[in-house]
Amino acid sequence: MQDNVKVAVIQDSSVPFDAEKTALKACRLIEEAAQGEAELVVFPEAFLGTYPKGLTFGAPVGTRLPEGREDFRRYFEGAVEIDGPELRSIEESAREHGVFIVMGIIERDGSTLYCSVVFIDPQAGIVGKRRKLMPTGSERLIWGFGDGSTLDAVDSSLAKVGAVICWENYMPALRQTMYGQGVEIYCAPTADDRDTWLSSMQHIALEGRCYVLSACQYLTRGDFGDDYNCVLGDSPEHVLMRGGSVILGPLGEIIAGPVFNERTILHATLARDTLIRSKLDFDPVGHYARPDVLSVMVDREEKKAVYY
Template sequence: MTPARTVTAAVVQAAAPLFDTPAALTRADELLREAVGRRGAEVVVFPEAFVGGYPKGLDLGVPVGSRTPEGRDLFRRYHAAAIEVPGPEVATLAAVTRELACHAVVGAIERQGGTLYCVALFFGPDGYLGLHRKLMPTAAERCLWGQGDGSTLPVIDTGAGRLGAAICWENYMPLFRTAMYAKGVDLWCAPTVDDRDAWQATMRHVAVEGRCFVLSANQYLRRDALPADLHPVRGDAPDTVLINGGSVIVSPLGEVLAGPLRDGEGILTATLDLDDLARARFDFDATGHYARPDVFALHVDESARAAVTYRS
């Protein structure tokens, strides 16, 4: 009998202090070492905007048609806490995954000039491997982050499985999902800050539709992780929960393997039987034998879109 092919996956449920990038890197280092060293994880997924922060409950002074000086200065602080890719913070994280010989997907806020992007950074035993920029920021996020383009839709072959990422509500975009399914994603990483119960149904749906393992990592964020001079809409009591987790790991047939985790920080792990991928795809392959290309077609533009190009 052929021995089972397995990989141990972990999702991290935590947050770092807002506007404190060194603290975020220290936390990422500690959590990676715990997930890999103590729990045996080979693939580790962090939440959306773990490095750079998610300013939950802040409005940045953007009533329709105007901006406030206070909001502009708050954006300045957020911009300063973001990271450049490549850059020293990326090099720091890459050194950890090289040392631990693991793969990791880390949510971050990327700074490129005057624009910020919500990104998923991919790391492996060889260091930094690439990034995915969120294609469509949700609601008020559009005041903070730019839109990614089709040039950052990587799928990383880890040797054990193919790793891809959809950030938060990108998981609700059916054409995005279809494009990623066509790339053969086996380990679907879903960094998020959505702590609603409906998110659990979405993660199980993606797993069943994509016939892939889903690794969803959410933040657990309290008011005391924000600077004292900020005033989130949910209140100023230090123990007020702003994001209440819900991290989860799901099998290709929709079985919840770990989680959902609520009401605190933690790390979920599960041993994934990679042969379950073929078992699940026996009767459904969204872009393979269950597709109807004679009726439906999706065209994906993966070219980079620059606002200015120079020709000499």
């Protein structure tokens, strides 16, 4: 990690089901973060491609309704491909402003959608991708499962950067996989806006002795159109996701946030010396580990349905 890294966490909403407009909005937010001297910017889960909060996709147990299939068609069309024009525009913005981007996307690959995170270097473009290993609850209906081939943290000129998405953060072995790679900036794009999320993020910062940057959308019913079949309320003012984005230091200290019920950008400066000091009495994969008793095995092979 370089001596000091200036970071920003975006708390804002997608333009639901419109990847082109969301990409344009993301570029404006990147520019705003860069004006605050940010060198690394983290966006929430599913920012580019939409988190469909409150949508059931017409799937009661035992049947699927035609209107739910139409909801999925619309959702599918609003997702993005890794080599698509939306992410190209984000790459161009990263290059223009000299900012490293960590962004939650809904990735379309063939006929399946994945909740993913892309890492975008200002010089090299997309340098990594993480697919969510374990979609939560009804997310499993609409998102495919990732595999171990996308678990790598990313080396950048700023720091070793990793991403763990939403409730994946409750998977101890996955967290250990990040710590084992020496992650210094641990990004947690999420859709969890509960009060209890903060305690989880503080625990991870303490456990991993790393900086933790958690980004959650501020999303209202009014961000969606009138034809959105939301079961959580119809009032445009109804808050579907209230944020709670936060930046924490490697001893669990809150550096910025959490902020609720507004669109904002959190800024902070992260110091390499603080990381080193935090390891004095705890290193989860070093002097405080017991590999003779406990260890984690990671299968990094890509899993395919058909091998030729």
